[in-house]
Amino acid sequence: MNITEIKSKFPVFKKNSNLVFLDTAASSLKVDQMINATNNCYTNQYANIHRGNYELSSKLTKYFEDARVKVADYLNVSSKNIIFVKSATEGINLVSSAMSSSYFKDGDEIVLSYLEHHANLIPWHLVNKNIKIVPLNINLKGEILYNELKDKINSKTKLISLTHMSNVTGSITDFEKVRELSKNYNIPLLIDGCQYAPHKKVDLKELDPDFYVFSAHKIYGPSGLGVLYMKDRWIDSFPPYQGGGQMINDVDIESSSYADGYEKFEAGTPPIAPVIGFSSSIDFMKQTGPDEIYNHEMQLHDNALEKLKKINNINIYGTSKNKGAIISFSINGIHNSDLGAMLDKKNIAIRTGHHCCQPLMKFYKISGTSRVSFGVYNTFEDVDYFVDSLEEIIKILQ
Ligand SMILES: Cc1ncc(COP(=O)(O)O)c(C=O)c1O
CATH class of the missing domain: 3.90.1150.10 (Aspartate Aminotransferase, domain 1)
Incomplete structure (x- = not known):
């Protein structure tokens, strides 16, 4: 290089x-290519997206959706499974909030590790059911003790949520060891990719998690944008995270129904310019x-x-x-x-x-x-x- x-x-x-x-x-x-793309978006391309029936809006809507496809291709998954959020933190909060209202029951358990960032701890503390956090211990080298997994998983385990790479020790999690058990026991897997995605190729088809999150600002990209990958099963079953424009099917004064697919989770005007800018950060990652x-x-x-x-x-x-x-x-x-x-x-x-x-x-x-x-x-x-x-x-x- x-x-x-x-x-x-x-x-x-x-x-x-x-x-x-x-x-x-x-x-x-x-x-620079991210800064230039963002600058160009605000200078020459800007209008709100998805709603306008004029050229500026429809063109930028296309660029925005093209960016979703680019991010999805980079991760080797379909763009219909990519949700744009404001940060990785928001991505994990979205999942915990949805699981809180539609999935967890009192007495359920979540397996995490001592390597986790607060962003992959506190959202689980906020769950409004009486769930138990079961931590995987680590050794002094900063490695997860994978041999504990089998004993820590049981019929009450409803999620395994682990960092892909620690932001303190740099340890990379061996998901081959985790995936086998999570598959055998049919336990969904969330991976916090914040530290891994900026440095190594992420192939979600191979890794096969239920959820994968990361922030654009750690990948030479803009702040104010996170990416949440979610499997179809969860997109279909989760309730919306926030309500507002764009995420609807039909609205009455007293009730509403919601859009299908990732749109259900993208209420309001999205981070338009950050998404356009991030598309160029992905180009930089691919070129380099x-x-x-x-x-x-x-x-x-x-x-x-x-x-x-x-x-x-x-x-x-x-x-x-x-x-x-x-x-x-x-x-x-x-x-x-x-x-x-x-x-x-x-x-x-x-x-x-x-x-x-x-x-x-x-x-x-x-x-x-x-x-x-x-x-x-x-x-x-x-x-x-x-x-x-x-x-x-x-x-x-x-
Ligand atoms: C491992 C890990 N997870 C989650 C986060 C949260 O990322 P953000 O603050 O961009 O939401 C960070 C940020 O440092 C991190 O290092």
Whole structure:
């Protein structure tokens, strides 16, 4: 991969050429073709979609629906199973809300893991039935203990909801091990793909979950847009999440009936420009190649890990062999937020804190970590500068 060429596609580096951005897991930098497509949408194409019987509206409606097809093709599924939401968080809330009113019964159980982001925990806490959360334990490497699955599943288990890749440890979940059991026991599977989808090819036909969610802003795309893949069975049986324009079949003053298919879940004016922009982020991913992106990021990860391991008093959280390019660490005697602030003075952006994973922090008996996460635009020079700066800061702070 020609990183100089790739970096030139990220306009932030034009004015801030020395920026070392190591916080892609929180949100990625933005690629020019996405910015240009969004700009063009607002400048030349904009009208509300689906309702207008004039050219601007009907053309943009077509581009919007073409984008749905592009996202679906990228995931190797049908566009009728793709629902646009405002974020991955909203996608999971949609599923939990629908399951809350139409699926769960008191006494049901959900299997999750200690790796989950709050976005895949709290929506289940909000379920208005008395359901039990059954957590899968992990080991110190940050790997799910798959051998627990069999014992934790029973006739009351109504959902398995797991992250595809941890935003703290980078561990990648082995869904072959999960899928076999979930299929045998006929338990639906939700996969939180927020951290995996930006870095590796996602083939939903192969993975075969009932639900898959991710956010566009972590894939060089716009904020304000999430993608929720849902199998037909659930699209047909779930009630709407929100009510409003577009999701209807017929409305009377006292009652209404709803559209079939994904439209039922897209009430109101959708995130039009973000969807148009995201279509170009998908083009960027296809042109660059998710596998190439993953290999490049993992080379940086391995190089950084090798160097970090040599630092005295460092703790590294998550050492699974099957992982993505995220490293969480702490240095004894130094507060993570001091480290983050000092690195920021050197134009290095990292993330510190609990990363919306408090149960995982409690598992490691810590309050937070410093986290570096790599994106397509990072270089070996970034790694060197980061590690050298870190060593300098440790000398000052210790
Ligand atoms: C693993 C994981 N799941 C869910 C989310 C929530 O994503 P969003 O805030 O875009 O809804 C994040 C965000 O960091 C995440 O890393």
